[in-house]
Amino acid sequence: MFIRKIGVIGRTYRHLNRYRQILAILFKYGFGDLVDTLKIEQYLEIGLQMISRKRREQVEKLTRAERVRIALEELGPTFVKLGQILSTRPDLIPVEFIQELSKLQDHVHSFPYAEVKQIIESELGASLGDVFQRFDQTPLAAASLGQVHRAQLADGEEVVVKVQRPGIHKTIEVDLEIMLHLASLMERHLKGWDLHRPTKIVEEFAHTLERELDYNIEASHIERFAKQFMGDQTIYVPKVYRDTTTTRVLTMEYVGGIKASEIDQLQLASLDQKEIAHRGADLILKQIFDYGFFHADPHPGNIFILPNNVICYLDFGMMGRIDRQTREDFADLVMNIVSRDEGKVADALLKLTLWEDEPDRSTLERELGEFMDLHFYRPLKELELGKLLRQLLDMASKHRLRVPPDLFLMLKALSTVESLGSSLDPDFDITTHAAPSIRRIQRERLHPRRVAADMFDTGAEIVSLVKEIPRELRDILKQVRQGKVKLEFEHRGLEPMLTTHARISNRIAFAIVLASLVIGSSLIALADIPPKWYGIPVIGLAGFLLAGVMGFWLLISILRRGKM
Structure with missing residues (x-):
């Protein structure tokens, strides 16, 4: 993972310019209150004074959620990606922010063909002409992390080549370190907010981005996905060309089709919209419940429809994983909701989520009952299953139940496919499609062979645990004898005092340097050292000017804090 905590040197030299850009945009869109609350000025005392706090006049007409979205878009690719991830987390942000963040778009320009050529030749170790018969200089599409060009391999195969944006790794690295600090x-x-563990969220986000920046990983995703659906005539997975794929270059088969969102084009091609909607639902349910490995971003732009209503997924950078136990617990959750059993729904929620202190069971069950009364007594075709399940997990988070990120990705994928299906077929109902898969999972769990295997695994774990107990006890006693057992104490309230002390020390050091500069410049002026300007030594004059600027800066810093 390329994220690291910001130290004093990084904050002063490596990140200062980017930090100033971020703060300027926050002030511009009316988030000065957040900057003040986070006390960022304590960490960026030098340089913050030069940032304008004036917000744009147009900002007054926008909602706070709209301002957040626009600010993230202006902050660049790392923050856009973070916003897109947060749009799947109703446990963290209100629904109006989720709706607004779902509109986030990359506003990026394509980078020059010369840089594309240089990256490809550097990565593949060969000239572009040796690898490709034809390479279109104009990209098909440009995104925050890279851009895609159409090309033809030396053997005549039509391909698309995704090339990573130059310098993006360094940009993201600096942004992530600043994000972790914030x-x-x-x-x-x-x-x-300590309950939501924002530092953990940033670390998980960094891990996700790191994987997206390695195109070898995306190539492996495509190959695994193709293996899952080998022999399935309802889906087509593009071929990956490993010989021309590296960390920064991905070459895959060119597939021509119609975007799933282009309803008019689907009709002109005489494709069956109802069949496409049903196949899309069946495919996402297979990914989740049969394989536990699913496309986490199946929006219409990433789905092409081929002749005979065949579905083709694109962009495998973000994939989700759900283990067998989670799939079974999720199946229990849905079936217990359908049967309207609050107690069993609560049990399933507690199995699906992470928690430190078990919530008030009676309050949780009462709220679950009210939620089901409100939503689940309507006809099935009126239910938006993905959306309702996300609302349910949002409610669970208010009881301090933490939902694993992949579970939110799964629900987002379900919601996206459900929305697409409804646009293709007004009578589309994903609940009806999901029921057989859920019932099958529950039946498989009770199969004698599965029960026997589970009992064997449990027995093996117990035997292993019993074997480890003597060794663990011996290690504990050894540490006690060696005096290695430590007690940790936390002195609360000490941090503000340390911060104030650090600020005072910085000002004293600054003042000493300033005084030294004045004294040194005076000695140089008295020594009459050439070169001179109007009889005054230039070096001494430069020292006086620098001392004046530094002194003015220190004075502004003190006045802004209201203390002399």
């Missing part, structure tokens, strides 16, 4: 400030200064 997340730590949120935990410290924003009431209630």
